[in-house]
Each structure stands twice: as C-alpha cells, then as structure tokens.
Amino acid sequence: MQSANICVVGVGYVGLIQAVGLASFGLKVTCVDLDARKIAMLEKGIPPIFEEGLEEALREVIARGRVTFTTEIAAAGDCDLFFVAVGTPTSERTGNARLDYLDAAVSGIAAIARPEAVIAVKSTVPIGTCARLQARLDRDFAGKHLEIVSNPEFLREGTALNDFFNPERIVIGGNSEAARDKVRQSYAAFEDRGVPMIVSDTSTSETIKYAANAFLATKVTFINEISDLVETVGGDIDQVARGIGLDSRIGPQFLKAGPGYGGSCFPKDTLALATIGRRHGVQQQIVETVIRINDSRRFHILKRIESAMGDKLAGKRVAVLGLAFKANTDDVRDSPAVDIVHALLEEGAEVRSFDPVAKLSVDHRCYRQCESIAAACEGASAVLVATEWGEFRSFDFASVEPLVERRYIFDMRRVVDITAAWVPRWDIERIGSPLMRATGEAS
Structure with a gap:
C-alpha cells in the first residue's frame, strides 16, 4: 500500500520534480x-525553474489538491515518508560535498x-553519509526509531519530468527492509510497469549515483578528445560517434562532441568522487x-x-548564442558558455549574448544580454554558438550579414546547418572540424 502522506524537503530542481511526479500518482x-x-x-503555480511541461503539471496537481507548499517543517508532522532533496554543493577549497543543508534538514525532520x-535522501551525498x-x-x-534510506535521482535537466515518469531504474538503499x-x-506505479528496482544497502546506493555520473562524464570527455584528433587528422566526428555508438557495448548517448560537460551534477559529482x-x-x-x-x-x-581572430580579442565584439549548459533548461551552473563569456571579457573583448530562456547577470561594462539573435550579432567580429538550442539550428545567418563586422562563426555544439545557402559566405569553425574558409559564393 502506498504511503498516504509524503513530504518533500527542498523544492529545487530534484525536489519539485519528485513532488509533482508523486502527486500526479494521486499521493498527497x-x-x-x-x-x-x-x-x-x-503556491501560484509558477515553478522557479524552466522545465518543459512542468508548469502545466504543477498547476494540475495544485488544482486537484494533491500538493501544498510551506516554509514550516512542522506542517509535515503527519507525514510518514520524507524525501530530502536539498543542495550538496562542492566546497571550492576542499572539493568535499557540503552537507550542512542536509544535516539541518534531517535534524528538522527528526x-x-x-x-x-522514513527519511529518503535524494540529494547526491558522499558514500557513508546515510x-x-x-x-x-x-x-x-532513539525513541522514534527513524530510518534513513538512500534514493538517488537520475534526472536529466531539460527532460526531467519525462525522466521521472519513464525511469530506467529506481535505486533504493537502506539497512532495514521495512x-x-x-x-x-x-x-x-513504476514497479507495476516492470521498471527495475535495485534494492541495496545505503553505501551501494550512494556509490551507484557517483559512479553513473562519473562514467557519463568520462564518455563526454572521451569523445571530445577524439574530436580534437579529428580536427587535426581529418574526418567527421559525428560519423565517428555514430560508428562507435552503434556498438551495444558502448551506446550512442553522451557521445556528442562539444565544449565539455557542465551543469549542476557532473562537475560537482566527479570532483566529490575524486575527493572521496x-x-x-x-x-x-x-x-x-x-x-x-x-x-x-x-x-x-x-x-x-583567438587564433581565428588574429590572436587578438581585445576591443573585438563577440556574440555568444546560448548561456545555459544545455538546451531546454535555464541552468547556467558550471556552463561552458558562461566560462567562455568570462574568459572573453578577461581578454578585453566586448560580449553580447542571447539565450531564449537562461539569464546571466555579469557586472561588467563590456557585457550585455540581448533580446534577440540579431541584437547580439550587431557589430560582432565573431559569433559563438554555445548552447544547442533548436532555434540556432534553424537560424538563417544571412539575415544578420549586414549587421556583423565579420562573417565568422565558431560552432561549439555542431548545430549550425552547414548545407544552408549562406554558409559559403562565412568562415565557419566547428568543434571536431577544421576551419571552413568563406568562398564568397552562394550554394
């Protein structure tokens, strides 16, 4: 029988998806x-994060009276199952995961x-924490006989709601069968559909989460190193990735060449695992x-x-298209695009950015976030495609030719349509490919 009363502590990315998902199953x-x-x-049905389909799902469970929101843990006194999804950021000084938020949450619940x-920890935590x-x-x-369980999440930003409802596995680690x-x-509901349930002790469960993210980060890094090789010796990195990804022992996911992994999980979790x-x-x-x-x-x-621009960025205007660490999210944490923005500013460049969802606050006189691709490209000596948003794939760069200072694109995500008619009039550089020099001809 399902638990009748559930509490989710910490309604950030993981916690909010967990709460909306369980409420959608009819749980309170x-x-x-x-x-x-x-x-x-x-409470107004407005999620504080961008995730496709989340606002609609949130409003539905609110309307059905299945979810409530509060700042007071005492309001959850009648709950018998608590999911804790508070942040465990990495300390820049030590590389260790900070557990003060988690410790405070567990004390408050207890x-x-x-x-x-039962207190189920969804936060990613060092092995041995539970x-x-x-x-x-x-x-x-001691008199309450409270139990801690490890229940790591495996959501991908941009597809998190779909991932919740269609999990590949559910991991539950605890030292008590009850x-x-x-x-x-x-x-x-998932078990009825045959979703694999991995039931283990807490240390095994905690290790599964770290090991999974570290392995995926390794795949990303591997294909990026191969991409660097292809840039030098020639070839097609997309075909290389497809060729190895079709091997069932390897698989196609996380083999997309790009600027490196980012976001809230891989950088934090790989560093924490190395520290452990x-x-x-x-x-x-x-x-x-x-x-x-x-x-x-x-x-x-x-x-x-720098090399493409004559080793001089100072005084040049650069358009950066995309700020989020990946498409379909507004998350700029550890985003390669954001790192590039700061590096360009440090080199003396002027940066204008555009992202359809993500926002970046930079206190610098040479930085401005624009409301359109065209506005970002105005006066640019270089256009950087830094996030794989769909609108960048289909954008007609011929429309901004009168605006740019130089027709040069650096495609960090390999999303620009190099078969488009405007391409021969531009210098185009892509991760995993050598520089394509403009011919001045339309194809």
Whole structure:
C-alpha cells in the first residue's frame, strides 16, 4: 500500500520534480523549503525553474489538491515518508560535498516526525553519509526509531519530468527492509510497469549515483578528445560517434562532441568522487584525468577563437548564442558558455549574448544580454554558438550579414546547418572540424 502522506524537503530542481511526479500518482505531498519567495511562486503555480511541461503539471496537481507548499517543517508532522532533496554543493577549497543543508534538514525532520517515519535522501551525498545520519538518529532520537534510506535521482535537466515518469531504474538503499519497502511503495506505479528496482544497502546506493555520473562524464570527455584528433587528422566526428555508438557495448548517448560537460551534477559529482577516493587512499585516476581534461576544454576553445581572430580579442565584439549548459533548461551552473563569456571579457573583448530562456547577470561594462539573435550579432567580429538550442539550428545567418563586422562563426555544439545557402559566405569553425574558409559564393 502506498504511503498516504509524503513530504518533500527542498523544492529545487530534484525536489519539485519528485513532488509533482508523486502527486500526479494521486499521493498527497507536502513541500517544504526555507525560501519564502520560492514557496510563494509555487503556491501560484509558477515553478522557479524552466522545465518543459512542468508548469502545466504543477498547476494540475495544485488544482486537484494533491500538493501544498510551506516554509514550516512542522506542517509535515503527519507525514510518514520524507524525501530530502536539498543542495550538496562542492566546497571550492576542499572539493568535499557540503552537507550542512542536509544535516539541518534531517535534524528538522527528526524533531517533528512521528515514530517509524522514513527519511529518503535524494540529494547526491558522499558514500557513508546515510550511515552517519542513521547513527545520529539512533543516538539523538532513539525513541522514534527513524530510518534513513538512500534514493538517488537520475534526472536529466531539460527532460526531467519525462525522466521521472519513464525511469530506467529506481535505486533504493537502506539497512532495514521495512524502511526500503516504505520507499518502494511510493514507486508502486513504476514497479507495476516492470521498471527495475535495485534494492541495496545505503553505501551501494550512494556509490551507484557517483559512479553513473562519473562514467557519463568520462564518455563526454572521451569523445571530445577524439574530436580534437579529428580536427587535426581529418574526418567527421559525428560519423565517428555514430560508428562507435552503434556498438551495444558502448551506446550512442553522451557521445556528442562539444565544449565539455557542465551543469549542476557532473562537475560537482566527479570532483566529490575524486575527493572521496583520495580521502580513503583509493585514488580515482580516471575520474581525476576526466576532470583535468574537461577543465582545460574551455581554454582550448578560447585559443581556437583567438587564433581565428588574429590572436587578438581585445576591443573585438563577440556574440555568444546560448548561456545555459544545455538546451531546454535555464541552468547556467558550471556552463561552458558562461566560462567562455568570462574568459572573453578577461581578454578585453566586448560580449553580447542571447539565450531564449537562461539569464546571466555579469557586472561588467563590456557585457550585455540581448533580446534577440540579431541584437547580439550587431557589430560582432565573431559569433559563438554555445548552447544547442533548436532555434540556432534553424537560424538563417544571412539575415544578420549586414549587421556583423565579420562573417565568422565558431560552432561549439555542431548545430549550425552547414548545407544552408549562406554558409559559403562565412568562415565557419566547428568543434571536431577544421576551419571552413568563406568562398564568397552562394550554394
């Protein structure tokens, strides 16, 4: 039987998707977050993040009375299952995941929870965290018999809602069968459809999350290194990726050459895994190499742009199309595009950007975010396509030819249609390809 009363603590990206998804199954969900502004928005049916289909789904569960929002954890006192989805950012100084938000959330829950309640940690946490939390609950709240379970998320920004409703697997790690079953019951709709359920101890569950993200980050980094090789020796990186991706042992996903991985997960989780390995004397050499290569990727791109512009960026205007770390999201955390913007400004360039959703606040006299592609391209000596938005794929760059200072495009995402009629009039450089010089002819 499904848990009747569920609480989600932390309604950021992961927590909000979890809450809306479970409420869509008919469960009653109380959402708790300390950010009063966020709660006020959610009560009006306005999600604080951009995710396709989320606003419609949110408004539907609100209208059905299945979800409520509050800043007070005491309002969830009648809940018997708590999902914790607070941030665990990486410390820039140590590389360790910060767990103060998680510790505070668990303490707050324990203070008001009824006996036998289960606390499921959806936040990505270092291996051993749930065991530590359980020991603390057993010591400080022994009479309540509260249980900690690890239940990592595997959502992709831009397709998160679809990923929730169509999971490839659900991982539940706990040291008590009763606690694991309580979490499992909330996912009964998936189990009925045959979605694999991986039931384990907490350490195994925590490791699965880190290992999955590190492996995917490795695939991204691998294809980018092959892309660099293809730029030098010749070939078609898209065909190379397709050729190896059709091997069922490899698979096609995360083999798209580009500026390197970014976002809220891969950079944070690879660094945390490397730190965990060093702390336990088991160095994760592959992961550490992946981090180093990915960090240098932005510098490699900047040098290519500089070379194409005569090794001088100072005083030049550059249009940056796209700010989000990937299309279909407004997330600019650890975005390669944002790193490139800052690097260009440091080199003395003037930057004008455009993104259909994402916003970037930069306090610099040479930076301005524009409301259209054309406005960003005005007076530009270079146009950088930094995010794979669909409108950049289909954009007719002939329309901005009278506006630009120089017809030069650096396609960081390989999305520009190089068969278009305007292409022969532009210098075009793409990740994974040598520079295509303009011929001055229309095809």
